[in-house]
Amino acid sequence: GAGVSQSPSNKVTEKGKDVELRCDPISGHTALYWYRQSLGQGLEFLIYFQGNSAPDKSGLPSDRFSAERTGGSVSTLTIQRTQQEDSAVYLCASSLTRAADTQYFGPGTRLTVL
Amino acid sequence: GDSVTQMEGPVTLSEEAFLTINCTYTATGYPSLFWYVQYPGEGLQLLLKATKADDKGSNKGFEATYRKETTSFHLEKGSVQVSDSAVYFCALSDAGAGSYQLTFGKGTKLSVIP
Numbered sequence: 001g002a003g004v005s006q007s008p009s010n011k012v013t014e015k016g017k018d019v020e021l022r023c024d025p026i027s028g029h030t031a032l033y034w035y036r037q038s039l040g041q042g043l044e045f046l047i048y049f050q051g052n053s054a055p056d057k058s059g060l061p062s063d064r065f066s067a068e069r070t071g072g073s074v075s076t077l078t079i080q081r082t083q084q085e086d087s088a089v090y091l092c093a094s095s096l097t098r099a100a101d102t103q104y105f106g107p108g109t110r111l112t113v114l
Numbered sequence: 115g116d117s118v119t120q121m122e123g124p125v126t127l128s129e130e131a132f133l134t135i136n137c138t139y140t141a142t143g144y145p146s147l148f149w150y151v152q153y154p155g156e157g158l159q160l161l162l163k164a165t166k167a168d169d170k171g172s173n174k175g176f177e178a179t180y181r182k183e184t185t186s187f188h189l190e191k192g193s194v195q196v197s198d199s200a201v202y203f204c205a206l207s208d209a210g211a212g213s214y215q216l217t218f219g220k221g222t223k224l225s226v227i228p
Binding site: 031056059093106108 | 157159207220
């Protein structure tokens with residue numbers, strides 16, 4: 001079946017620009033997570049959504065980062081006024097429920113901020 | 115907070131050698147434990163998991179046993195193949211403490227040479 005998909009696969013932007021990254025979770029999965037993977041910091045949690053509950057934003061590194069999930073499915077991660085330290089691979093994952101702890105990951109979006 | 119410590123890499127082994135990658139954790143609650151694998155050019159995939167003490171997760175010849183007394187979840191394989199070359203991540207989620215996201219170790223890069 002279809003897995004988690006993310007777009008774009010690569011994004012190059014200039015410092016100061018805003019970017020939007022998209023995630024389509026596995027159909028029927030109610031929990032959705034964003035992580036980022038960078039050489040210096042490894043894999044870091046950013047934010048997660050569970051159904052219609054308020055998202056857990058505890059991992060967002062600054063107020064330049066925000067995310068939304070529309071209709072309990074597709075999610076968009078937005079980074080405003082990008083900085084070079086935002087360069088990383090942004091990973092999306094979904095799980096059947098919050099308590100069903102196996103998370104399935106998408107291929108990621110590689111963001112490069114020049 | 116929760117944390118995962120795994121052995122630093124890179125690790126280089128000859129084909130058919132025995133593999134151990136050490137992983138220890140600290141957690142507030144009673145976590146579930148995971149090993150994820152990232153093959154070159156691919157996304158993160160769940161390799162195996164264990165959800166309670168003394169459980170053994172296994173997949174593709176890899177095994178790991180949840181040891182609560184030593185807070186460890188070491189990954190082992192009796193005979194590695196070239197196709198096992200990848201980066202391996204130990205991770206935990208601590209749903210009992212209300213922490214549903216994955217906390218990852220830094221990753222261990224394994225190279226298997228013929």
